[in-house]
Amino acid sequence: MHTVDFVTYPCRPGTLLWVRPGQVQRFTTPGRMNGTHLLFTPAFPETSAARGLADDWSAPNCWQLGTDADYATTSALLARLHSEYNRPGGPSREILSLLLAALLLHIDRFPRPRTHPDRHAGGEVYARFDAELERSYATTRRAEDYADRLGYTVKTLTRACQAATGQSVKHAIDARVALQAQRLLAHSDEPVAVIARRLGFSEPTNFGKFFTRRTGTTPGDFRAAQQTATASASTSAASSGEGS
Template sequence: MEFTSNKKLAEEQLLKVSRMKPVIKPTKPHKHAGYHELIFLFQGAGHHTIGDETFEVHPPTGFYLGPGQVHCWDFSKIPDGFVILFKEEVLSLYPKAQNYLFNFPKHFDIVDKGDFFKMLEEFYREFKAGENLDILAAFLNLLVLKGFEYSTQSKQTDPKVANDFSLFKSLLNEHFIELKSAEDYAKLMGISVKKLNKTCQSAVNATAKELIKERVLMEAKNLLTHTNNNVSEIAHLLNFTDSSNFVKFFKSSTTLTPMDYRSRANTQ
């Protein structure tokens, strides 16, 4: 069965904040590729299916979807709340929040409805007003940290998976320039490639190869957005053999050339 892929975040867009649509029409199973999604509801009732698990909606509540996860809604009462779509690189200055993402359970309860949703309201207003990305990223960091605080109450992550994945992410952040294969990281960790892939799939529903590619792409986007380096210089910094290979890599991942991406990012 092929699932519809709903692309609600443009390639050059790193973050989007919106209100939950006030409708109760059931949605078909679909996935959102290439970005994370946090949903916070303070009204509504019904069911939310993520992968092969179905959760009852009892606000105030939160849901987390990793890149590529399949889900659908079946509301019996009109929902209200906020949906935050974001790419991991928006949290590049907040490594603790980045590392928390894979530890979020799919569903968790929210305790202090009032203060937390006031912060969400402010975040939404700042986004709609066109606040700069640095401010919005700081807001997101706070929400991820606070949301994770709530999620630990219902989190059931296998400690071994969490530890192995945390080690992999740490090694990846340290060595992604020179090491670009799953075999390299499995060797550093003293485990098989099969076990590394199983760990990554359990943590974030992706293979090690996909995460390595994602990390290189994240750095490429950061360099294109936040530096004046030309394409050849960026290709060299990321250890590509030449700029043409870098352009092919970038375009295959984003459908944009590096310069097209830079141009669009600079108009945001």
């Protein structure tokens, strides 16, 4: 079992996990994760085709590769990366970059669960909105502000968001703010009032009402539950002799 951004996924042969920058993760049960691990840092040169896929906050984190073709292609791309990385005389960074782009673009073809936005369905309008949301979610939650910055009408943004997510622009904005709030509450020691200010709330009480409306629990209760879960996982791992 593996938890990414507060969603727990069962992992078995054929499971593909993609954890992106800024996401938080937790190994929820003791055990060894046997599989290929691919790590690339922000400093690694990406092609323009793949740029943005790694930062898509709303993209899925887990797929179960159910067909032989999906599994075979993914495995072959990973094996080719591994072979180039360990090439005698040293790898070519350009080839590694192109192979990484091919892998990411291949993964991006996989069908998305209904709970995740399909940025392709929203076209360029949704893609631009999604990028602007990642830059500005902590400074404004008004759909009108995003429309002005992007040169669209709110109606145009609404159509794109409906096509991609089935939800309104406001829902998409609030979902991103709520996710960041959960990350900060679970994995920082900052007071709730400080987190509220970081996310653009002038008063902690307004942040508390927003968070409770979005998640069904108060910021304090959410943080306490996450701390309990983390302590429980650490205790289980220590008693079983597993490292973290």
